[in-house]
Amino acid sequence: MIKSIQKQLARLARTGALPLLRTGLKGLEKESLRISPSGLIAQTPHPAALGSALTHPHITTDYSEALIELVTPPFSSVAETLAFLDDLHRFTYQHLDDELLWAASMPCRIDGDDSIPIARYGSSNIGQMKHVYRRGLAYRYGRAMQTIAGVHFNYSVDEAFWPLYREIEDDSGALRDFIADRYFGAIRNVHRHGWILLYLFGSSPTLCKSFFSGRGTKSDHFAELEPKTAYRRYATSLRMSDIGYKNDSQSSVSPCLDNLENYVASLSRAIETPYPPYEAIGVKVDGEYRQLNANLLQIENEYYSPIRPKQITRSGEKPTLALKKRGVNYLELRSVDLNCFEPNGVSLQQLHFLENFLLFCLIAESPPLCADEKLETGQNALSTACCGRTPGFALSQRGTQRSLQEWASEILDGMSLVAEILDQGHRESRYAPVIEQQREKVADPDATPSARLLDQLEQSGLSFADYALQLSREHAEYFLKRPLEGRKLERLEDLAASSIEEQARIEADDDVSFDEFLRRYFAQS
Template sequence: MLNQQLSTKHITGGTFGLERETLRVTAEGYLSHTLHPFPDDEHIVKDFCENQAEINTGVHDTAQGVLKELQEQSDRLNNELKKHREIIWLYSNPPYILSEDDIPIALYEGDQQGKHSYRLYLAEKYGKYKMTLSGIHVNYSLSEQLLSSAFSQSDLNDYTEYKNAAYLRLAEGMTEYGWILNLLLSASPICDGSFFNPRRTGETVITDYASLRCGMNGYWNDFTPILQYDSILAYAESIQKYLDSGALAGVGELYYPIRLKPKGANRLNNLVQNGVNHIELRNIDINPFSETGMDVRDLEFIELLCIWIFAVYRDRLTEADQLRSVENFKTAALFDIDSAILLTRNEQQVSVREAGLRVLSRMTDYYIGNEKALDLLSYQQNKLQTPDARYAVQVIDAFGDKYVRSGLTLFR
């Protein structure tokens, strides 16, 4: 185990970057049919469809700082949308969808034409409707002070080699425990009936999931990738084999909740040559009760989780472990967390709620003496001890009978 005093000393030294996916919606709750309003802006780009924007922040050394920029960029987008009587949709699940024509694939021309072709491929493979599910991707880098101090205690002589190994351990541990983010942050249990059938437009559907996009029929590949964590080269090669076989058309098609990424272009050769820069966590719902789509306490909890896993996780995942872990992610996205059952490493069955409380208890023991960390953990524990504190429960209570109309009212 990493020296506990060392890891908690550098608790606030990591850096954050956020990517928020969002749909552009008319004042009546229908998907927009105007062109993307920021064609040459690195902070507000097109995602899968022309009416789906992705808001990207820069890198910040505090959760407050990155959320402040996310709000500023969101305001900039909203101010432009007002000119066309449009708004940013505040949920992970889409509003009214009249047909597939409501989901126009993002337009690209010239030397970017390949991006349009790639999206045509995704639409054919996964269906357009699934691509409207939106969330927040958290990109997090461990504190350089923490990494360099831990490196000085290690047996390795090369810092880049150590840093890669540290992130591989973090990614492996997050594969084991990252389902807890589904449990604690899911906020999309309801959707409009048109997501399932155009004839059900205007009908609010309460699903079996606290997070539809993270559940069994959400944003997943049609196979379960098995990744290697022995070295950064082995990790890259385990992804490359799916590219070579045609199972994936590109690295971006790896719809896995955890990805290791380099600085700059997201290419495997860049990752191998230059090493890991950050971990990307992709299983975060948009929180409609937060102006930015994410509560600062949840983002700070993610940092606590990353540091705890980095400090204590030393297990190795077999292929069977990885298959089990992916199923746990989907199970933890269910709404009924008492009936939903996780399978632990020793094949013990435990309810999702109990499993979450166990992880939070272990984290609490680790962070004893750190008042801020304990407050953050208490906030998460309350979601499991007080059912009404869960975002998914609050969404149903507040918007469950008139999903789209309530969403429009919330925005106003």
Template structure:
């Protein structure tokens, strides 16, 4: 990707001003487990008063019935997105039953020895509802249900069309200049994605908050962790175990060779994975001994969403479209940054400091030169991620770049320095100091390892005598925050109406079933 001239060493072209960023949109998805008052994973159904998890736009479930997912609409300010997320948490808290609370950490606690007690999310009797539950059953069969109890935060971000139009106008590569604006926008978003992948170790160090896990998470699993305190395992210098081999990993996907160099190649790779049988999954069988389906198919991916990635290109699907078809038809509309741990110190799992840093980083990734990313460099990036996941807080933590090895400290400092200009521009756009304040906090975390979230989590886990005690204490603090958050009459009525409407929509889908689930599944297979 050729870049036009910039201010000295800045990635920001000298013709870019803050007005080109007006119109940026961000939305947040936050996952959280419901836990019983005794600390164990909830066995109750999704609260009916919250509406249908199948059709509600803001309050749904992820893998298990107890794993809630909260989704904001896109907003033009960080404050508005966080405020909507706070409203959603407050509404959910008001409808939790029997002393249940939201677990505040990315890694779960107090899981039974029996994985079957992690109850799959239920979406009713419509074909699409049963299909969603079967997909989750397939994930459990393939990877185990424990892995699916991990929570994260996904940060969705789009830049204004005007910015892409100006970037294209100043593009020095004649081939790229010939692209339609839609294709050029996709090209630039893919550049952002490649750079974000390269810089994920920075995200893990600065935002990682899962340096330890409850022992129950590792039942019947090989691991390399050490005891921290009774019932809790950790690595002394870890940052984000959620992002390592104990987290979302898929050996089948490692062999896919899906690259982020071009939208069409990416979609081809994804489609190949959705249509290619994988012998270990074939060996599991499609149905159980009673003829009941146990996975959608025996392919590398049952559906596209099974592809675990640190960042995803996204486009809002229209009726009947798959995510891939939406991307193919209208190009990349936004990116989903997925490498973010839940911040246990925030009652909504994320704060404006994290949001401001992620947006500054994303702008830097968009404007920075972004060569194609192939297997050899990807393997190096994977090694860097493993180093930071397991040893990010070690004084001698290293990062590989090309043929050189440098200290994590020096590498991170180089990028933080370069991101500062982006933070300045974003502050000009929003007439705040939020973005530079966020960078200042990140600088403190780089300068003082004790200031990192992962360091705080270890310190507080020790202080409170284990993961369960620490998490319970934070969950109780968060309850007080939800109780203090004033939901306007209008917002309360809005969520009440949504709950009723979503239940009606689910009921309609169930009445509209015109084929049996067996036929529906056979057509998909």
């Protein structure tokens, strides 16, 4: 792997393309549960002063009305991206009254499914569709799973890079197809190597026992850290384990990662394939929609994946259709836990690492994923999430057992070659030092965030819920001490007001029934 990366970088150097690797665009989507001062899920509506969750470009909600999602624009510098996220936090806290944003990925104390309000987006057809989709998730999987939060890292290579890259690859096809093929190569490599992110940055080895209420025997495989807290001693990211974003019903949904055309076709089949247990739920019962349809997937976003190819959608456009028509615009990396020790949920050093990692995945060789290897990559991620810090832990690489430390060191070696390119042009190295920091975690599992969190819980004697509430209060103080002012404040206030006006316009412009709206939406081709 190292030699192939060296060869590829040398070829790119001869075309003058290497500087363009430093100017890709990076954006963030950061989810946080809004909670009461006592540490329960907030029952209040999305604050009106933050604008419309339907139309605001930067402040919205995910599954729950209480699950705020902060979305940055893409920047060429991850420092700018993080600074914008910080501004969004400061603005949000100015309008939360006494509520807080939960610091951890795994949720606070949950008082049953009814305590988790499903997000609402107004009376427009598109707003109703977003709500019904989430209602369908509740019927299919329960609400608790949808309270889990994380960070999504969005990345695209500088557009000027692609023609040069295609030239050295001697590809005579359409540029859009070449770009999609290379992004899918990166996606396959994220599936192969993405377990390293769970090991290095996973911050959810423990959770509140209330999460298991009404979820059968899922708690049976957990130890008790204290009476209210369940955990796995060597877990890294329970968020990405079989109690998090993993659904048995999706085991038959396995989108092809060989190319864009097959990916879109396989996802589309899942959206059109009836699933008897979901048919039993019903779609429209007594005049009220329970879900958008009774198929394996209601829409594309229901398929949980560590990384997605993305294209910017137009109003009312299906994501798969946007990909089919305009190709891949960027990648959305979804497997990053909230860093509960960071007020913003992610550090600058992490962002440097994630940018480096995705470029490494793009440049490294990436043959097609056969069925066996795809199953293997999924098992590697799951086992790392559940027990990646186990002494002597091994993963499977093409059917052969390999120690996590050895494999991780090889990945970091490959990333170091990319880091050298990214650090060029800076007075101080920003990427290489982060690689060295991660080597320390590989050598010493106790240096990982997941181990650090367990250590803090054991030392304090606090429950997970009480400790995370303490961190949440500290983060709130961090932002409240630095209220947003001046033009930045005015801009976000104007965006909030204009988003509410835009929602009203959308609602006024609807001229078909919701039934007809859904029919037209799913009929797009």
